[in-house]
Amino acid sequence: MHYLQYYVEQGSKLLANLETDENPLRSLIIPRALMSPLLMKAVCAVSAIHLGNRYHGGLNSETTATDYYTRTLRGLRSSLSESPSSLFRDDTILAVAFLCKYEIVRGSVKQWTVHLDALQKLVISRGGFACLDRETAEFIWGLFMYAHNVAKITNRRQSAAITPGPINVSITKLDIYVGYTEEIIKICARIADIPYLNIDSSAIRLEVYDIDESLRNWTHSTRQYIIPKGITEATLTRLQMVADCFHDAAYIYLHSTLERMSYNSACTLPSSWASLISVGKSEALHACLDRIAVSPLDNQCEYSALTFPLFIAGCESQTLEERRIVVHGLSMLEVNFGIGNVKRVKELLNVLWKEKGSVHWQDVLEQLQWDLILA
Secondary structure, three states: OHHHHHHHHHHHHHOOOOOOOOOHHHHOHHHHHHHOHHHHHHHHHHHHHHHHHHHOOHHHHHHHHHHHHHHHHHHHHHHHHHOOHHHOOHHHHHHHHHHHHHHHHHOOOOOHHHHHHHHHHHHHHOOOHHHOOHHHHHHHHHHHHHHHHHHHHHOOOOOOOOOOOOOOOOOOEOOOOOOOOHHHHHHHHHHHHHHHHOOOHHHHHHHHHHHHHHHHHOOOOOOOOEOOOOOOHHHHHHHHHHHHHHHHHHHHHHHHHHHHHHHHOOOOOOOHHHHOOOOOHHHHHHHHHHHHHOOOOOOOHHHHHHHHHHHHHHHHOOOHHHHHHHHHHHHHHHHHHOOHHHHHHHHHHHHHHHOOOOOOHHHHHHHHOOOOOOO
């Protein structure tokens, strides 16, 4: 009960990018976990590893987390072998989602992909999101859509296709993972696909132009969301600041992607492509870091989503002051939220910065053979 209590009182408020009175990490998960030993083990695994990360709980929390994780895997194997795919229970799918969260919190650079793929396959086996309980479908869809699209930024092997079949799920209220960034992370997934256009100059030019137009036209009110109970004006302000940082980061990422294509291409790519982008890389970088530098980056969970903007800003930073802001920001996230992937981001940036600009960050990821997740 110790880990369940920690999860309810603290963990659930820090394991999402938005805290509300109706946080599904409590309102959905806790009642289901109390009725499902399998889901309860998965929740306790996440809680134990998160507790250990935040309070340096040492071997005890880590060992307990591993034990819960192993028992969850055994329970899943048993459940999956006993039930036809169309009869997989919602709690089975939720347990897999929590194993994915476990690996991200742990700081895995490999295993999270296995669980994210398994989550997609289980939903397909059930007949799509429309065949899940509505509340479960909305929670899983928000988690999956966020993780899948963000994963494409740093993982070229990540499937380009999102769950097929009947989905019938749209984000109508501010999601605890997505916030105001829904359109931006979808644009980033499109940027990740540009290298697959096979040096078709016309197709690339058209896509870059279209992406830039989407970024130019984006605002916080591009999509109207229902505001969940318990959200204050201060919370909305933080969500908007995070979304603005994602907006800056998307421009940085677009420039970075085209630059790498130019370096690695067998033929020279037109330099005019960069001129299609309405915001320069340096301008976007400074805007992002300026926002972060004047923000408190305390334990308000909305700030936990800043891993991607800090990562891409760090990858493209040049000066010591820029890198100081990045390292400080990542360190604040690591201390306040206990998510292990932030530590991996810092490790990767240290490797990259030692190369003194001689190698692109995506090449460093490939050299390390890391499947880094920024969700």
